[in-house]
Amino acid sequence: MLAGLLAALGAGMLWGLVFVVPLMLGEYPGIVLAFGRYIAFGVLAVALAWMDRAALARLSRADWIEAGKLALVGNLLYYATLASAIQLAGAPVPTLMIGTLPVVIAICANLTERRAGNAADVVAWRRLALPLVVILAGLVVVQFDSAAHATDAGGQEGARGGLRYVAGLLLAAVAVASWTWYPIRNARWLRARGAGLARPWATAQGLVTLPLALAAAAGFALWEGATASAAAFEWPFGPRPLAFVGLMLLTGLAASWLGTLLWNRASHLLPPAFAGQLIVFETLAALLYAFLWYGRWPGLGEAVGIVLLVAGVLLGVRVFRPAATGS
Template sequence: MSNNKVLEGVACGIGAGALWGLVFLAPELVPEFGPLHLTVGRYLFYGVFSVLLIAPLWRRVMPKLSRREWIALGWLAFAGNIFYYVLLSSAVRLGGIAMTSLVIGFLPVAVTIVGSRDQGAVPLRQLAPSLALCVLGALCIGAEALSGATSASIVEQSAGLLCAIGALVSWTCYAVWNSRWLTKLRQVSGHEWNLLTGVMTCAQALLLLPFALAFSDGSHSAAAWTQLAGVSAGVAVLASITGNALWNRMSRLLPLTLVGQMILFETLFALIYGFVWEQRLPTPLETVAFTLVFLSVVSCLGVHRKAQSSLLDHSGGDAVASEGKS
């Protein structure tokens, strides 16, 4: 893992986080519609765009995929897109952007713990300080977010928290499975894999379309439907097409223990967008959280660079020893 690959991977992770953070705003932009409408709208557009982009490559890509890969794509589409976004939208609607960002902020911890079991991964004990900073930052965000909850909203806050935890579990599974599939499936590019995931997600969104229409009360105006279509298309292009492509590229450049830390950028950008939307500055506690999250990523990068340097030094020592024996 060269320094250039690390820098490129981190840059892709920052870009993906900046684009993914936009999805936290979507429920606020179209408050007339529920999570199911947002999910179906976003992933129908994601699927349409994916079909258009993959069509010229279809004959070249299809022979590279077996039934096993298509089953994996189906699970990834459900865990990382459909199920995750229904829960995320519900969490934002019920508990707010900050509380949802808090829970999703624990993604790096979950993914890093799983990734630490991979062969050749940096030991978890070396990542403990970075994970501790991440947890402290998330707790600061949560303390700030939940301090404003009133007794009248405790039921909605609790329901939103459960939805956010469900989204956390769902996306952790996606991040781990997706990274491992990208590692072993070298004959398909990260961009192609993203578009194929979009095709499978579109098929699942079509199955949900009748339910989304059934839950419509018929009171939405043409302008409201147009706004929903615009937000859905925008999120599909920015977050699903571009953001996922950057994430897949990053997943091939960085180990899973470092991939987990990159998810923090989604949390940071989601909070920034939330502050802009609410037209306010971060509170002192939120500023502390920002600092802790930033230090978490920097310390994790430092551990991986140190491990890489040790590996190179060890390899160089072995090479010298071999020359001496010869």
């Protein structure tokens, strides 16, 4: 339990970085940040693959296909739709929708494990209700309070209506669906294979992400060239090449590879429904980094929401302790 909690905490702290990078690179389109992050992840995975060459060689063709599905949905589709949603609809509402992931994943994971007959990883809904309600309440309080101060990466208020706003909400819904599916599917693969594959599996996902990200970036660049848009991105590195490359390498190594490694470890050690709740650590980390970036303390509503989030996680520990320890 403790090792799983620490791994999930580490993953959340690293994943929180991806929410502050768009603030640091406000002039870069969100979809370009997704390409950059996952190309860097793939390049780093190629360099790191030597450490896990024996484990990678034992992966079957079906395993590599599974890694490709996870990379496409949990990496590229999730971050591209999230970043684009924030640009189209502004930050508050898409961020609120993404913030419900701990609750959505816990509910879906409990349903999945129940249908699969994995009684050891299933808890009664009445026991799960309290931590989920507390976490959801914390997320709502934090996000609505933050929304009063929220601006997009360029410092402008987000879109308030119209087709762009609706499109942003639809993309945020796709992002929620993508990262609901990813941890449940990923945990199922890891738990079926046994211990010791957290790092190789993270590297394998990076290896298959690289060609997918390169192909998507090339396609987007060709499309921009064909449309000859005045606002077209300055390929390949944009207006601030050093900052862009440095931050993409940082997110590729820390948020993507190391974060995935730690999350794989947590997924193997903890019941899926409980692990899903621990994505709340990503929200807490994102808030911490945002407060540091803006140079301010949390408001009263934000502080109350953070306390509720932590309380919900602690309640979840109590609910899932028997399943995690086998007692």
